[in-house]
Amino acid sequence: MNMAIPTTLTAMAVDVLTTADGRAKADKSRAYARVWATARENGGSIALGNSTPPDHPARPDQPELLNPRDVPKRKPGSPAGRIALLHAVAHIELNAVDLHWDIIARFAHIQMPMGFYDDWVKAADDEAKHFGLMCDCLESMGSFYGALPAHDGMWRAAEDTALDFQGRLAIVPMVLEARGLDVTPKMIELFEKAGDTAAVDSLNIIYTEEVSHVAYGSKWFNFGCGRENSDPKEMFHALVRRYFKSTLKPPFNEEKRADAGIPPDFYWPLTEGPSDPLSAKTKG
């Protein structure tokens, strides 16, 4: 790739966010992650800078973005259904690339340890790899990212929490990415049944690496709560109720959520409406 490398981390973030083409966005994400990691390994650093991220990241003309309600339902058993599933994952991964660079740039004014940036740069690198893996799978099946409509729901979570750092950590890694841990095993099973080993291998990589993204979320959320001397569980419940438009849906992947540092009493009470926060306890 032949490109001028921005000199600050927030400028790198803005460059990724303002790149529309999916593969080009992913390439930049991976390249800047290497630049950052190399500087850190050599004991150096790259200034954060103060470049302002766009309200909305640049995206390719296709896929068409629809209201989540209007995205056609898919029959998961058929080849077309499997393509739709991989297309949906590719879309989530591309959103995730933007979301991780966005948290870096949008909240750069909040003083955080260097490890915070290490984690989200690493996550943005992983997501770019995941997007590439999904694109490769789609292309090997005769499709491509952009061939089907997708939903615009994920960026709304970013907009809703654009002014609330702890809210962003609660919603994006600890609700949305944690949801990925819940649903991915079933998806892997479906591709195993279909004998699609390339998709199974790719989804297994995604599944393994997503645990660390959720863990980064809970680590820095807890850090922020500790700094404000607020109770993490109560804060998590309050923020999810404020910014997440629905209740959380079981079944949960309790084991992987535990690996990521999210205990059951964080999410079970949120399966109920706001008026009845404690009744989920009786469900175990």
Ligand SMILES: [Fe+2]
């Ligand atoms: Fe991912």
Ligand SMILES: [Fe+2]
């Ligand atoms: Fe992720």
